[in-house]
Amino acid sequence: MAQINMLGVSKRFGDLEVISDTTLEIKDGEFTVFVGPSGCGKSTLLRLLAGLDELTSGEINLNNQRIDHLAPAKRGLAMVFQSYALYPHMTVYQNMSYALKVAKEQKTVIDEKVKKAAEILQLSEYLDRKPKELSGGQRQRVAIGRAIVREPKVFLFDEPLSNLDAKLRVQMRIELTKLHKKLKTTMIYVTHDQVEAMTMADKIVVINNGRVEQVGAPLELYRRPANQFVAGFIGSPAMNFFSGVIKDVTTTGVHFDINNSGTSIFVKCPSADVSIGEKIQFGVRPEHFIFTKKTDQIITGKVYAVERLGGETYIYMSSETEEDVIVHCNGDREVKIGEKIDVGFSIEDCHLFNSKGWAIR
Amino acid sequence: MKATNFITIENLLIQIFLASAAIVMLYPIFMMVLSGFKTTPEIFMSPFSMPKKFNIENFQVIWEKTNVPRYFLNSIIVTVSSIALLLITGTMAAYAISRYKFRGALMVSLFFLSGLMLPLRLAIIPLFIQLKYLGLIDSLLGLIFIYTAMSLPATVFILTGFLRSLPKELEDSARMDGASELRIMLDIMVPLVSPALVIAGIYSAVPIWNDFFFPLIFIQSPEWKTLAQGLTTFFGEYSINYGVLYAGLSLASLPMIFIFIVQSRRFIAGMTAGALK
Amino acid sequence: MDNSSYKRAKNFRKLKRQLWLSFLLLPPALILITFIFLPMASALLYSVYDWDGLIRGDFVGLENFKKVLLDPDRNWFFFNALKNNVLVFISLMVIQNGTALVIALFLAREPKGARFYQVVFFIPVILSTVIIGFQWKMFLNPVFGLINKILNAVGLNEWALPWLGLPETALPTMILVNAWAWVGFPAIVFLAAIHRIPQDLIEAARLDGGSEWQIAKDIIWPLMAPAVTIIVVLTFIGSFNWFELPYIMAGLEGSPAYSTDMLGLLFYRTAFGSISAGGTEFGIGSALAVIIFLVIFVFSIIATKILVAREVELN
Known part of the structure; x- marks a missing residue:
């Protein structure tokens, strides 16, 4: 049972505000991912939770008990670090048992717990080795094992997979998800990689510039981004944005022109809070373009690069309004550089954002 | 620059130069040790020949009739205690400077480093009066404190560099594991800089072991004299008994030479640690 | 709560x-x-007080400094010693550090036995100056010493001088002994600096057709500048703190005829008394100490400034 409440949490380093007035709730057993670009404050938020950094203001509650005044180890959390932070001079066994030894746990109890964790993580035969004798993936598992042994209320992961190669990363992603299913413990996971966030999270917290931009389930963020930042950050390749100007507002939706090109588009949004003449951005995901003329809207562009990945293809083109557009299509579509193509999209798939970046719905 | 796997005139000349230089370096030491096994007349009559027989009489004289063994012991006590005190206090200061952010941290590290610039010998007069006041004249403890203080800036400098290079996550990880700050320091961080401790230790131990200046001024009683200082007394006593004198010099230098040859890599790294950043 | x-x-x-x-x-x-x-x-x-033995007397301002520098009865000692210290510094720069540089350049080419040579050259560095001083004093004994026996043996009888007994030869002899004892230190420091130069730079120069001499002069020498800076400053500090070797080999009075007198010896004599200087003079001694400190300090700053300007940042 572990549920976390952060209330008005903020953190300053001197004049620099790294986290500003953040309120967040994490439910018991949830796998929550903090995601955002590097330097956005996501790691700091995790460290505040862990107690490695001191709050400037606000409070943190674990199961409705305040914990922000407690020393890290007294909060009942365990953390897995990006560099694994294994103690280089200790064996795997010593690494995993160190916390228990510090807590003056009985030898037999320590032994039992370490062996059990080693078994879960398939580390049993490596217990006598030093970290430098292990592969990257094994080190990663030891770091997780060190956390498991402590039987924490919450696991904290700080970019734990970023030092692994691509293949191992996919594998560890799945293993971590499995581990979460097995332990059913609350886990908080920090990453800059939105793919990790999308694939592992029950709940994603998108952070930018020290602020929470949006909280929600992966597909919810994908389908209904609350603002332009989330729209651009979630999904790969990133959403295409076009600037436009509102031409007309009706009770059912808005009419706008792309870059004053005269191409007028109508989008349904009954309660839009916009005025005529307002500059807006509208976005379409690369995978939502279709190669048919029968769609609602058409964009014409000149292809300047094609990336063929085999199963799929990305077309890079510049539109008539001189905006860079990425189009996703299937692998065998014929397209030449320099060619002019028309791509269409359905108005259900496009997103509008007002001049402040907030979604217009 | 491995361009020297085949014989060229150039390489030959380099070898000749280096080999002659090596002879110039080694021959005096070799002669010193060799002469220790000769009688004094033998040294004067046939200085270059091998001793007729390797007699250890000279060494016996030193062992039984002089204070040299006592000087040895004093030097060991002073060096070992100074280095122990030095490494403990040096690690403490370096750890605080390198691992914590606190107000005035820069001032504190400058305070320790500024000691590097101060030649303590020139403050020998006030130091003398001060030690007299503290009752530390003619005592090994006085020397131990002076040597510790004298070597502390360099030790803090060397150790700070190494401690700073350890990743912060290790410390955080131990903190999450519930280790106290003291345990983090002793269990995790300090063991990881043990090579640096050896380097810093050697860097200071050699000059301390060899020092002559401070005992010359602060130590008067024969029973507290250190080896380097005691040798001057010994030379006064045996002024032209060259056999005994050479034996004394050999005895004083061989342990150091032996330890150096066994640990040459560490010694060279240690002694040049101050000159190489 | x-x-x-x-x-x-x-x-x-x-x-x-x-x-x-x-x-x-x-x-x-x-x-x-x-x-x-x-x-x-x-x-x-x-340094700004009058002293009577161990008892501090009146405030005298710069009087003690004047005595050291201007008093015609004693300032000869100061300037004589200063001259000798400068001589030691220059000679050591040329003889000791010059040889060290040659050794380092040779060792950097990794000849056979390079490791052995490093160890050999470093042996005297770890020995006490007292041991080295006495050992050479015995070797240099005009009658019983090894040096003159060698010189006689090879027929250079007229060279068999009382090396430490003549004002012209005493200081040069001691400088050579110091160079013998310390040459390994700058050699190793230089060698480490050369090893730190990226190999591809030297190989690139070799491919460009540079001779070994040109490579040493145009690539290695400029890039080992930081080590040179440190050695120059350390040699200066060492030269101006020179005490043990002259004390052991020539005594407290810098004999013969003060030809080996050094600021360190003069300071010791002034502070703690001797036959020539008489009783202890803490005030004048302290003034002398302050002057020596200032000389070292000012030189170190200036030398570092000049030499660092020559250093280039490696990447």
Whole structure:
């Protein structure tokens, strides 16, 4: 049972505000991912939770008990670090048992717990080795094992997979998800990689510039981004944005022109809070373009690069309004550089954002 | 620059130069040790020949009739205690400077480093009066404190560099594991800089072991004299008994030479640690 | 718990941290203050007072400095010693550090036995100056010493001089002994600096057709500048603190005829008394110490400034 409440949490380093007035709730057993670009404050938020950094203001509650005044180890959390932070001079066994030894746990109890964790993580035969004798993936598992042994209320992961190669990363992603299913413990996971966030999270917290931009389930963020930042950050390749100007507002939706090109588009949004003449951005995901003329809207562009990945293809083109557009299509579509193509999209798939970046719905 | 796997005139000349230089370096030491096994007349009559027989009489004289063994012991006590005190206090200061952010941290590290610039010998007069006041004249403890203080800036400098290079996550990880700050320091961080401790230790131990200046001024009683200082007394006593004198010099230098040859890599790294950043 | 008790808990953690930091910093700071900073500051203070033995007398301003530098009865000693120290520095720069540079350049080419040579050249560095001084004093004994026996044996009888007994040869001889003892130190420092130069730079120069001499002059020498800076400064400090070797080999009076007198010896004589200088003179001694310190300090700053300007940052 572990549920976390952060209330008005903020953190300053001197004049620099790294986290500003953040309120967040994490439910018991949830796998929550903090995601955002590097330097956005996501790691700091995790460290505040862990107690490695001191709050400037606000409070943190674990199961409705305040914990922000407690020393890290007294909060009942365990953390897995990006560099694994294994103690280089200790064996795997010593690494995993160190916390228990510090807590003056009985030898037999320590032994039992370490062996059990080693078994879960398939580390049993490596217990006598030093970290430098292990592969990257094994080190990663030891770091997780060190956390498991402590039987924490919450696991904290700080970019734990970023030092692994691509293949191992996919594998560890799945293993971590499995581990979460097995332990059913609350886990908080920090990453800059939105793919990790999308694939592992029950709940994603998108952070930018020290602020929470949006909280929600992966597909919810994908389908209904609350603002332009989330729209651009979630999904790969990133959403295409076009600037436009509102031409007309009706009770059912808005009419706008792309870059004053005269191409007028109508989008349904009954309660839009916009005025005529307002500059807006509208976005379409690369995978939502279709190669048919029968769609609602058409964009014409000149292809300047094609990336063929085999199963799929990305077309890079510049539109008539001189905006860079990425189009996703299937692998065998014929397209030449320099060619002019028309791509269409359905108005259900496009997103509008007002001049402040907030979604217009 | 491995361009020297085949014989060229150039390489030959380099070898000749280096080999002659090596002879110039080694021959005096070799002669010193060799002469220790000769009688004094033998040294004067046939200085270059091998001793007729390797007699250890000279060494016996030193062992039984002089204070040299006592000087040895004093030097060991002073060096070992100074280095122990030095490494403990040096690690403490370096750890605080390198691992914590606190107000005035820069001032504190400058305070320790500024000691590097101060030649303590020139403050020998006030130091003398001060030690007299503290009752530390003619005592090994006085020397131990002076040597510790004298070597502390360099030790803090060397150790700070190494401690700073350890990743912060290790410390955080131990903190999450519930280790106290003291345990983090002793269990995790300090063991990881043990090579640096050896380097810093050697860097200071050699000059301390060899020092002559401070005992010359602060130590008067024969029973507290250190080896380097005691040798001057010994030379006064045996002024032209060259056999005994050479034996004394050999005895004083061989342990150091032996330890150096066994640990040459560490010694060279240690002694040049101050000159190489 | 109300809000103030959380504050108290946090403050308690802060206090604990401060205590811990104080625990770490205070003992070493105390040692340093007591045995370095306090005496150094006192030396400055002592130099402007009159002293009667161990008892401090009146404030005399710069009187002690004047005595060292301007008093016709004694300033000869100061300038004679200063001249000798400068001579030692220049000679060591040329003989000791010059040889060291040659050794380092040769060793950097990794000849057979390079490791062995490094160890051999370094042996005297770890030995006490007292041992080296006595050993060479015995070798240099005009009658019984090894050096003159060698010279006689090879037929150079007229060269068999009392090396330490003549004013013209005593100091040069001692400088050579010092160079013998210390050459390994700059050699190793230079060698380490050369090893630090990226290999591809030297290989690139070799591919460009540079001779070994050109490579040494145009690539290695400029890039090992930081090591040169350090060695120059260390040699200066060493030369101006030269005490043990002349004390052992020539005695406290810099014999013969003060030809080997050094500022260090003069300082010792002034401070603690000797046959020639008479009783202890703490005030004048302290003034002398301050002057020596200033000479070293000013030179180090200037030398570092000039030499660092020559250094190039490697990548």
